[in-house]
Amino acid sequence: xxxxxxxxxxxxxxxxxxxxxxxxxxxxxxxxxxxxxxxxxxxxxxxxxxxxxxxxxxxxxxxxxxxxxxxxxxxxxxxxxxxxxxxxxxxxxxxxxxxxxxxxxxxxxxxxxxxxxxxxxxxxxxxxxxxxxxxxxxxxxxxxxxxxxxxxxxxxxxxxxxxxxxxxxxxxxxxxxxxxxxxxxxxxxxxxxxxxxxxxxxxxxxxxxxxxxxxxxxxxxxxxxxxxxxxxxxxxxxxxxxxxxxxxxxxxxxxxxxxxxxxxxxxxxxxxxxxxxxxxxxxxxxxxxxxxxxxxxxxxxxxxxxxxxxxxxxxxxxxxxxxxxxxxxxxxxxxxxxxxxxxxxxxxxxxxxxxxxxxxxxxxxxxxxxxxxxxxxxxxxxxxxxxxxxxxxxxxxxxxxxxxxxxxxxxxxxxxxxxxxxxxxxxxxxxxxxxxxxxxxxxxxxxxxxxxxxxxxxxxxxxxxxxxxxxxxxxxxxxxxxxxxxxxxxxxxxxxxxxxxxxxxxxxxxxxxxxxxxxxxxxxxxxxxxxxxxxxxxxxxxxxxxxxxxxxxxxxxxxxxxxxxxxxxxxx
RNA sequence: CUGCCCGUAGCUCAACUGGAUAGAGCAACGGCCUUCUAAGCCGUAGGUUAGGGGUUCGAUUCCCUUCGGGCAGACCA
Numbered sequence: 001x002x003x004x005x006x007x008x009x010x011x012x013x014x015x016x017x018x019x020x021x022x023x024x025x026x027x028x029x030x031x032x033x034x035x036x037x038x039x040x041x042x043x044x045x046x047x048x049x050x051x052x053x054x055x056x057x058x059x060x061x062x063x064x065x066x067x068x069x070x071x072x073x074x075x076x077x078x079x080x081x082x083x084x085x086x087x088x089x090x091x092x093x094x095x096x097x098x099x100x101x102x103x104x105x106x107x108x109x110x111x112x113x114x115x116x117x118x119x120x121x122x123x124x125x126x127x128x129x130x131x132x133x134x135x136x137x138x139x140x141x142x143x144x145x146x147x148x149x150x151x152x153x154x155x156x157x158x159x160x161x162x163x164x165x166x167x168x169x170x171x172x173x174x175x176x177x178x179x180x181x182x183x184x185x186x187x188x189x190x191x192x193x194x195x196x197x198x199x200x201x202x203x204x205x206x207x208x209x210x211x212x213x214x215x216x217x218x219x220x221x222x223x224x225x226x227x228x229x230x231x232x233x234x235x236x237x238x239x240x241x242x243x244x245x246x247x248x249x250x251x252x253x254x255x256x257x258x259x260x261x262x263x264x265x266x267x268x269x270x271x272x273x274x275x276x277x278x279x280x281x282x283x284x285x286x287x288x289x290x291x292x293x294x295x296x297x298x299x300x301x302x303x304x305x306x307x308x309x310x311x312x313x314x315x316x317x318x319x320x321x322x323x324x325x326x327x328x329x330x331x332x333x334x335x336x337x338x339x340x341x342x343x344x345x346x347x348x349x350x351x352x353x354x355x356x357x358x359x360x361x362x363x364x365x366x367x368x369x370x371x372x373x374x375x376x377x378x379x380x381x382x383x384x385x386x387x388x389x390x391x392x393x394x395x396x397x398x399x400x401x402x403x404x405x406x407x408x409x410x411x412x413x414x415x416x417x418x419x420x421x422x423x424x425x426x427x428x429x430x431x432x433x434x435x436x437x438x439x440x441x442x443x444x445x446x447x448x449x450x451x452x453x454x455x456x457x458x459x460x461x462x463x464x465x466x467x468x469x470x471x472x473x474x475x476x477x478x479x480x481x482x483x484x485x486x487x488x489x490x491x492x493x494x495x496x497x498x499x500x501x502x503x504x505x506x507x508x509x510x511x512x513x514x515x516x517x518x519x520x521x522x523x524x525x526x527x528x529x530x531x532x533x534x535x536x537x538x539x540x541x542x543x544x545x546x547x548x549x550x551x552x553x554x555x556x557x558x559x560x561x562x563x564x565x566x567x568x569x570x571x572x
Numbered sequence: 573c574u575g576c577c578c579g580u581a582g583c584u585c586a587a588c589u590g591g592a593u594a595g596a597g598c599a600a601c602g603g604c605c606u607u608c609u610a611a612g613c614c615g616u617a618g619g620u621u622a623g624g625g626g627u628u629c630g631a632u633u634c635c636c637u638u639c640g641g642g643c644a645g646a647c648c649a
Binding site (some may be wrong): 006026028030031033034037041043046047049050056079080081082083122124161164257280281282283285291292293294295296299300301302304305306307309311312313315336337338339340341342343345367369370403407423434435436438439440441442444446447450451452453454455457458460461462464465468469471472473501505508509511513514517520521524527528530531532534535536537571572 | 573574575576577578583584585586587588589590591592593594595596597598604607608609611612613614628629630642643644645646647648649
């Protein structure tokens with residue numbers, strides 16, 4: 001299989017359109033809106049008819065006469081003003097399932113491979129990770145996994161905040177703490193708070209902190225060693241959370257802001273040389289007339305502060321140069337808070353103008369909204385503080401443990417804990433990933449852990465039901481073909497065949513929620529099949545076929561959830 | 573003031589270059605366990621897609637406008 005179902009139908013319908021003298025008309029294939037319209041619908045005829053001032057139903061009839069779907073569709077008919085409704089043949093769908101069972105990539109075609117940089121998570125290493133880092137981390141991770149699965153070369157980059165004045169303060173405080181024999185780096189948040197307090201209250205300390213910034217930036221060995229030590233501790237903290245979350249980011253993926261230090265003066269000088277950056281109010285500024293300020297004039301984009309300091313704009317420009325010049329990326333995804341949308345638009349525009357990003361390199365801001373509490377206001381603790389990511393995940397596991405215990409009172413505590421981890425963490429991740437990332441989303445323990453509807457536990461449960469079947473099966477033909485007799489089987493096979501489409505959409509739109517919606521649909525179709533078609537109690541080739549269908553469903557669910565970074569369980 | 577995002581069932585969310593009667597889940601109500609895990613399945617009810625105008629065979633989707641919410645807009649990221 002080298003194309004998805006939609007691509008196949010698109011090719012065939014376009015060929016038919018071309019045969020009736022509409023060579024450039026798009027087929028506009030979509031999954032059918034209602035069951036009675038079949039499985040897919042082609043909507044392109046109406047547009048083509050309009051362009052040629054023809055009667056759409058008449059044209060549809062002509063297209064239908066030329067449309068070759070032999071062996072693919074069992075029914076093709078014209079409906080409404082000129083829709084072509086396509087119902088796929090059971091034998092064809094069975095064939096696709098059989099193919100997917102033997103294919104190493106589960107029947108998912110690989111598009112031309114690209115080198116894709118995915119910039120995600122990017123916590124500030126001065127502090128502990130909090131809920132604000134959750135979305136970038138798991139959305140980015142899911143996208144990286146999907147792109148890799150589709151055969152792309154993914155370079156994950158953790159653009160951590162490891163530079164800036166706050167690190168002067170922290171190293172100064174680290175010196176103090178070490179002298180006092182108290183290296184309390186176990187709680188980063190507390191360490192930061194104490195350092196900040198010293199900075200605000202003690203002028204001598206504040207001066208020392210500023211000196212440390214200068215020393216750090218000047219390459220002073222002692223301060224740099226302390227800085228490295230601090231980063232190491234902070235990164236360990238992040239990695240512990242990545243491990244708990246099942247996020248694949250590794251130490252070698254870290255390429256922090258500091259990595260671009262040497263290139264910052266070069267960038268500014270280059271922008272000046274190109275006549276893009278000019279001095280304004282003591283700062284180096286690029287005026288972009290693509291963007292207007294409050295007075296309707298070209299908006300200023302600062303690349304160097306008055307006093308010579310650099311900003312994130314400079315760092316990001318340097319990163320573009322690196323990703324283009326050294327990494328030769330075809331595509332760069334920035335999985336960053338939607339509030340930075342303007343910054344990215346400006347930065348992308350300037351990167352093009354300055355020639356840092358070649359025309360063939362796609363720069364995409366994968367923005368997302370903020371997490372809200374159930375009151376609709378930004379997600380905070382009862383006391384109004386920032387919620388630590390570690391605390392959130394801990395609570396997820398605890399809540400899941402309580403629920404697992406309710407359902408399995410006789411189960412050993414150890415097993416319950418394993419299930420609780422997969423379910424709790426999975427629920428948190430899925431609740432986030434299943435929503436359109438563009439909008440803010442309401443974080444609700446109750447709905448994500450209700451285990452009903454479009455949730456991770458529902459999908460995990462579907463998987464365990466299959467696992468349970470295979471625990472009970474004694475013997476069957478593990479190479480038996482899938483044969484479709486029942487409509488529930490056909491619907492399940494159709495859902496299975498759409499896996500590739502879902503992944504393709506996710507990769508193209510950088511929207512993980514399409515994969516979630518797909519998996520939910522697949523699980524729902526499986527549940528219906530499971531209710532309607534006895535597996536172990538059936539006999540002969542039907543039993544073998546149904547077991548094979550179960551097998552492919554399980555693999556697809558496991559693979560799909562895996563691409564979201566969510567574990568499956570044999571039992572729950 | 574300017575720009576971006578958003579407004580869909582009581583609640584949380586879908587709707588893939590504009591397609592047919594706008595779909596799910598929760599909550600509500602009614603069915604289904606001597607049969608592979610009922611964390612399930614089936615059914616009922618619930619809508620002027622914030623309001624108004626426009627484009628066309630067709631608009632939740634595109635354009636204009638009003639209202640409401642969020643965010644951003646020169647030295648934080």
